[in-house]
Each structure stands twice: as C-alpha cells, then as structure tokens.
Amino acid sequence: MADLDRTRLAALLEAEQAAYTDKHPRSRALFEEATNLFGRVPMTWMNMWSGGFPLYLDHARGNRVTDVDGHSYVDFALGDTGAMAGHSPEATLAAVQRRAADRGGITTMLPTEDAQWVGAELERRFGMPVWSFTLSATDANRWAIRLARLATGRPKILVFAYCYHGSVDEAFALPGPDGKAQSRPGNVAPPVDLDLTTRVATWNDLVSVEAALANGDVAAILTEPALTNIGIVLPEPGFHEGLRELATRYGTLLMVDETHTLSAGWGGAIREWGLEPDIVVVGKSIGGGIPCGAYGLSREVAEAVTRHTEVGDADIVDVGGVGGTLAGNALSTAAMRATLGEVLTPAAFGRMTELATAYTAGVQETLDELDVPWTVTQLGARAEYRFTRPTPRTGEESAAAADEQLDAYLHLAMVNRGILMTPFHNMALMCPQTSRADVDRHTEVFREVVGALYG
Numbered sequence: 330m331a332d333l334d335r336t337r338l339a340a341l342l343e344a345e346q347a348a349y350t351d352k353h354p355r356s357r358a359l360f361e362e363a364t365n366l367f368g369r370v371p372m373t374w375m376n377m378w379s380g381g382f383p384l385y386l387d388h389a390r391g392n393r394v395t396d397v398d399g400h401s402y403v404d405f406a407l408g409d410t411g412a413m414a415g416h417s418p419e420a421t422l423a424a425v426q427r428r429a430a431d432r433g434g435i436t437t438m439l440p441t442e443d444a445q446w447v448g449a450e451l452e453r454r455f456g457m458p459v460w461s462f463t464l465s466a467t468d469a470n471r472w473a474i475r476l477a478r479l480a481t482g483r484p485k486i487l488v489f490a491y492c493y494h495g496s497v498d499e500a501f502a503l504p505g506p507d508g509k510a511q512s513r514p515g516n517v518a519p520p521v522d523l524d525l526t527t528r529v530a531t532w533n534d535l536v537s538v539e540a541a542l543a544n545g546d547v548a549a550i551l552t553e554p555a556l557t558n559i560g561i562v563l564p565e566p567g568f569h570e571g572l573r574e575l576a577t578r579y580g581t582l583l584m585v586d587e588t589h590t591l592s593a594g595w596g597g598a599i600r601e602w603g604l605e606p607d608i609v610v611v612g613k614s615i616g617g618g619i620p621c622g623a624y625g626l627s628r629e630v631a632e633a634v635t636r637h638t639e640v641g642d643a644d645i646v647d648v649g650g651v652g653g654t655l656a657g658n659a660l661s662t663a664a665m666r667a668t669l670g671e672v673l674t675p676a677a678f679g680r681m682t683e684l685a686t687a688y689t690a691g692v693q694e695t696l697d698e699l700d701v702p703w704t705v706t707q708l709g710a711r712a713e714y715r716f717t718r719p720t721p722r723t724g725e726e727s728a729a730a731a732d733e734q735l736d737a738y739l740h741l742a743m744v745n746r747g748i749l750m751t752p753f754h755n756m757a758l759m760c761p762q763t764s765r766a767d768v769d770r771h772t773e774v775f776r777e778v779v780g781a782l783y784g
C-alpha cells in the first residue's frame with residue numbers, strides 16, 4: 330500500500346494554490362471587494378471552496394460552468410445536487426418563463442394545478458399519498474419533524490452520527506461518552522441541550538438503534554437511505570429492513586430524507602431498495618434549481634395530525650410553526666412539474682447511472698494501479714472517493730478519514746485542470762448533459778493529480 334508523503338503533498342498544494350491565484354484575478358478582486366458581505370460571500374458556506382477565495386460565476390448551462398475570468402469547467406459539483414437536472418434545463422426554463430413572464434404570478438398565496446401534478450408524481454416515485462411543499466429540504470425536514478412529534482406525542486428524533494439533513498437543530502448531534510446526544514463541534518449556539526431533542530445511533534448498527542428506541546421517547550428516526558454527507562456510506566444488507574422493523578416495534582415513525590439519494594434512480598433509493606417509510610423528504614434538485622422542497626406523509630401520519638388539528642390543539646394553517654409564506658408558490662411548483670416531468674426522467678437516470686459507473690471504474694483503476702489506500706463508492710448517478718480503505722461502514726469511520734490538506738490539493742488541482750468537484754467533499758454527480766468524454770477527462774485528470782502524489 331502506497332504511503333502518503335506529506336512533504337510532497339504540501340509542495341503540490343502550494344504549486345496548485347499559486348496557479349489558482351494566478352489564473353483567477355477577477356474572482357479574487359471581487360472577493361476582496363465584498364466587505365459588505367458576511368465572510369465576503371453571499372452565503373458563508375461559499376468559503377468552503379479551496380483556494381482562499383471562491384470562483385465567481387459568469388454563466389452556466391448543462392454541466393458547464395464559466396467563471397468571471399473566462400475559464401470553463403466540467404461541473405461534477407452540480408450545486409451539491411441542487412443542479413442534478415443540469416444548469417438551467419430547457420424544460421424548466423420554459424415553465425419558469427411561462428409562469429413568471431407570460432402568465433405572471435410568482436407568489437400569490439393561491440394554489441395552482443401544478444402542485445397537484447407534482448404531488449401525484451411524487452406519489453408515483455416514493456409512494457407517499459399526501460404531499461406538502463417548502464422552499465428547501467431543510468424546511469421540509471423541520472416541518473415534518475414537528476408533525477412527527479405531534480402524531481406520536483413523543484419529544485425526540487433519532488439521527489445517525491455524522492448525518493446531515495440541512496440546518497435542522499435536532500440533527501447536529503454525536504453520541505457522547507455516556508450514550509447521550511451531544512452537540513457536534515462547531516454547532517452554532519444550539520437553542521437547547523441536544524440531549525433534550527435527540528438520540529443518536531451509529532449507521533449500520535441496529536443494536537445502537539434499538540438501544541435508543543427502547544427508551545420509548547423517539548417520535549421519528551430521521552435518516553438518509555445511505556449517508557451522503559460524510560462520503561457515501563451505504564447500508565449493509567438487512568440494515569433498512571431492521572430499521573423498519575424496529576421503528577414499527579417501538580411505535581416510532583420512519584422518516585427518510587431522499588434529498589441526495591434521489592441519485593439512486595427515478596424513485597430514489599426508496600424505490601430502488603424497496604424502503605417503506607412513514608414520511609419522505611426531498612428537495613434541492615426537483616425544481617431544476619428553483620428553490621423548493623417537499624415532504625410526503627403516509628395516510629396514517631396525515632390522519633394522526635388531522636386528529637389534532639380537528640380538535641384545535643394544533644394549527645397547521647397559521648402560527649403553528651409549520652409553513653412559510655412563499656412555500657408552494659406558483660413558480661416553484663411550475664419548475665418542479667417541468668423538471669420531474671421532462672428532465673429527471675427514467676431514461677435520464679439510466680444514462681446518468683451508466684456514466685457514474687464509468688466514473689467509478691476510472692477512479693478505481695488509478696487507485697489499483699498506484700495502490701492508493703482510498704475507496705470509491707457509487708450511488709446511482711453519484712460517486713465519491715474517500716481517503717481510507719476498506720470502505721467505511723459507519724459515519725464515525727468515514728469521519729476519521731477526513732483530510733483537509735488532501736481535499737484542498739485535489740479540489741484545486743481539479744479546478745486548475747477544468748473540473749469542479751463539490752467543495753464539502755469529493756462527490757461527483759452526473760446530470761443529463763454529462764458526457765462520456767467528461768467522465769474520461771476526470772479519469773485522466775484524477776490519474777495525473779493522484780499520480781503526482783503517489784506515483
């Protein structure tokens with residue numbers, strides 16, 4: 330197994346950093362001028378891009394992004410899944426144009442027929458019969474968590490260590506030494522002690538799940554079908570069946586967040602793997618880049634909520650904490666209808682998955698050839714490499730493989746050679762416009778930059 334030479338890595342990183350700074354004077358100048366923005370960026374996580382300053386966007390179409398210095402990139406970041414349908418897909422643009430310009434009415438507080446079409450389509454894909462819309466997956470998770478608490482009368486949410494479900498307070502938890510939930514490092518001013526709201530289990534470890542559920546106070550298990558925000562950590566055989574069985578046995582709802590794992594196929598991992606959740610959350614990509622999110626409820630959960638609203642002890646129409654003025658607006662429902670109906674189709678998923686398979690094989694070839702101790706994991710249209718071997722089984726194992734210096738080197742080396750990877754990790758996602766030539770270009774660049782380190 331090849332060893333990582335940190336001195337060589339530092340020298341390579343320095344050279345890539347110098348090339349990056351040199352090639353992007355306009356992006357750098359804009360960043361330096363942006364003193365009126367918190368952290369000099371429109372959203373503080375944009376500082377996650379390596380290189381000391383982010384690239385500034387000039388334009389983007391399909392899987393191509395061009396920065397203000399005139400460099401074009403093959404985009405495998407795709408807005409960390411927000412642009413899984415490609416940048417500005419034509420069908421979505423046409424629907425947005427129709428709604429916003431031709432017919433008018435972006436936010437009116439009035440429903441449109443589009444929402445019904447989208448609800449029916451989401452039911453076809455994920456099986457839940459009743460849907461409600463939000464403007465982000467974070468909001469969908471937050472509101473669905475409230476409904477799960479209401480439906481069960483229980484206070485806590487069970488999450489997995491190193492999960493991510495957006496900026497949802499309950500989910501920023503790790504198991505403490507006494508088994509109680511404790512805050513993840515960096516959690517900004519948690520409103521209450523995490524132990525009051527959350528139980529934490531370990532991914533792929535049903536014993537830890539049962540220990541948490543046995544307390545009888547868990548309203549819902551909130552989980553992705555696979556962890557996707559600490560590398561991709563796939564479920565082992567029997568894990569999801571076990572979760573379903575334990576949830577039922579302990580009277581806990583099973584809430585599945587498909588926001589990233591929709592990459593698994595047309596109906597996400599829920600359909601591919603035959604999962605049976607009580608609540609489904611999805612967001613990011615389904616509006617083709619227009620802000621949107623959705624949660625779906627089983628009939629039983631919807632009825633349990635309605636029992637409370639009918640007697641007046643819960644309010645889901647005004648100030649009950651479930652809703653947002655712009656949620657379900659005409660523009661985002663029009664965008665979802667077009668994106669789901671015409672862009673993220675079964676045929677598109679077939680092609681995207683084939684390309685991700687080729688991408689994964691390309692990465693694996695270099696890892697084998699140079700005996701690099703990393704692994705690459707595919708989930709439908711997405712794939713990700715991680716700096717450890719064998720493949721991690723848990724969030725904890727995957728987190729232990731994090732390496733900021735390696736991340737920075739790979740991201741900068743890729744950018745300098747015309748490839749964008751997701752800043753938060755080493756995820757690559759295919760969209761309908763990704764081509765085999767784009768994948769082969771990544772394979773070539775990956776061989777070159779990993780070869781410089783391990784060759």
Ligand SMILES: Cc1ncc(COP(=O)(O)O)c(C=O)c1O
Pocket residue numbers: 409465466467468470493494495496553558586587588589612613
């Ligand atoms: C699984 C999952 N759920 C929810 C979210 C939140 O999405 P948003 O930031 O669009 O609210 C994310 C964001 O990365 C996510 O990965």
